[in-house]
Amino acid sequence: MRETPALSAEQQAREEDLIQRVLRSFDECTNPRLKELMISAVENLHAFVREVRLTEEEWLQGIEFLTAVGHMTNDQRQEFILLSDTLGVSMQTIAINNEAYDDATEAxxxxxxxxxxxxALESGGDIAFGAAGEPCWVEGTVTDAQGRPVAGAGIEVWEADAAGFYDVQYGDQRTAARGQLSSQADxxxxxxxVTPVPYPIPDDGPVGKMLEATGRSPMRAAHLHFLVRAPHCRTLVTHIFVEGDELLDSDTVFGVKxxxxxxxxxxxxxxxxxxxxxxxGTWSKVTFDIVLAPAGA
Incomplete structure (x- = not known):
């Protein structure tokens, strides 16, 4: 980090006066949580600006970057989620909101x-729906934290095809490599x-340019998505990753556990x-036993 130049007492007073006036502007906010969030966000943002001595040109570049992120976002692509993911904010939020609970599966x-x-699939159905890739048999159990089987848990799964693309990236309204089913009585x-493969996040937009400028790869480790919901259990959003994948230690969204x-x-x-x-031809198989934490845990 570069050295911060010594500031005169007058300059420090001016900067401190400004932040205090901004913070006081929230005094009449009647929503306690909103007030807490706004005050903390403003304090931390001003602290960043003051710490790095942000230039007006740099601030304008930041605004232009966020504007480009907004322009890239549409019904089929959420560039702000990509930005959150690649900065580790998504994973940090997940860590805070999914505290460790016994042997519950990590989010x-x-x-x-x-x-x-x-x-919707019957047990043993195929989510590929024509997606290219090596067939993969996935099986496991859903239990609660006490080891009791969870019957009727809703399981949604989705993944990229062998070319590294999700169905929505093709733009032809296809539905492939996704589906939902329920756990059985036991x-x-x-x-x-299909056997998961590594792929790059969409990097033709501002987030991709940010990764390139900072010397980072857009690649995600091979994975299969799961969303699991059951009464009285905490909803689980997770992936499983492929053992031996060279990208496990450099997943661009920090999602590997x-x-x-x-x-x-x-x-x-x-x-x-x-x-x-x-x-x-060949096929693969994997076992993934899911343990759900109780709701509210």
Whole structure:
């Protein structure tokens, strides 16, 4: 960090007077939480400006950057989520709001590609719906923190295809590599997906330019998304990651947690599948046992 020049008492007084006047402007706010958030945000923003001695040109560049982020955002792409993710703010918020609870499965980033109303599957169904990729058998159980099976838990899953794209990135209204199903009476679940592959986040916008300018990669480690909901349990948003992926230590949104790294076992050509499906070529399988924390924990 560069050295901060010594400031005269007069200059320090002027800067301090300004921040105090801004803070007093919230005195009549009747929403205690909103008042707390605004005061803290203003205090920290002013502290940043004063610490780095922000120039007017730099501030204008920052405003132009955020404006570009807004212009890039639409119904199919949320550039602000990408910005939050790549700055680690999403993961920090998740960490604060999903405190550790016994052996409950850890949460990670939601990401910008979830879509409401994905196709419903029967147990053992296939979320690929034509998405390119090596078939992958996914199975596991859903239990509560006391180890009791959770029947009827809603499980939504989504992922990129073998080319590293989500269905919404194609722009042709396709629905692929996503679906939803429920856990069985014994808490078990199973479905077909495609083996996850690494891919870059959309980097043709301002967030991509920020990563390039700061010498960072846009690549995400290979993963499969899960959203799990059940009565009396804390909703879980998480991924599982592929053991051995070279990007596990450099995931651009800081989403990897050791507990979520799973072994995707590649099966040789001709290996019988769990449900008798005939697969041309190799396929993989993975087990992911999900433990839900209680609601309010």
């Amino acid at each position: 990670t980033v939601f990401g910008p590609f979830f879509v409401e109303g994905s196709p 808490g078990s679940y199973r479905f077909w997906a 050791n507990s979520l790294v799973k072994k995707f076992e590649r099966q040789p050509v001709g290996t019988p599948t769990p449900d008798g499906r005939v697969v041309e």
